[in-house]
Amino acid sequence: MKTIHVLVLYIGLTMLFVLQAQQQVKYSYDVNGQLTKVEYKGKLVSNYQYDKTANRIQSKNDDITGLSRTELNSLINIYPNPITGNEIFIQSSLSIEKVELVDLTGKAIAVRLVQSVQLVQVKLPQGISDGIYLCRIITQNGSYSAKLIKQSN
Numbered sequence: 001m002k003t004i005h006v007l008v009l010y011i012g013l014t015m016l017f018v019l020q021a022q023q024q025v026k027y028s029y030d031v032n033g034q035l036t037k038v039e040y041k042g043k044l045v046s047n048y049q050y051d052k053t054a055n056r057i058q059s060k061n062d063d064i065t066g067l068s069r070t071e072l073n074s075l076i077n078i079y080p081n082p083i084t085g086n087e088i089f090i091q092s093s094l095s096i097e098k099v100e101l102v103d104l105t106g107k108a109i110a111v112r113l114v115q116s117v118q119l120v121q122v123k124l125p126q127g128i129s130d131g132i133y134l135c136r137i138i139t140q141n142g143s144y145s146a147k148l149i150k151q152s153n
Helices: 002-024 069-075
Strands: 025-029 035-040 043-050 056-059 076-079 087-103 108-123 131-139 142-150
Touching (some): 069 087, 076 131
Antiparallel strands (some): 025 035, 035 043, 043 056, 087 131, 131 142
């Protein structure tokens, strides 16, 4: 009987904790059903915006960046896209800290850590398959994700 009381108490406390956690996190969506912001205990944690091709742009806080999505798109340039060789370049007027290239399964293809630079060259591994990849660029003001296409010559 004591075991049942302990089990009921444990389940009750677990449910209470989950309910409190759910009440503290608030998600907001736009008219297209895309996540636009996450708040925790009434404080903005993440803002999400989308460019015209549905690439998600995440900024740590709009108050910090002060950038619209159009401004951010004009500040980051990835080339060539489509990729035909074994390297890509990312140019930005923001200070780039990290570049990640991943396949659609989430497997890291290339990662480049840099010290707040504005032009990054990322070498791709030999034999990389043709297909769609995601490039995530971490800057001092947040992160930006873009789709890249790898094509044979």
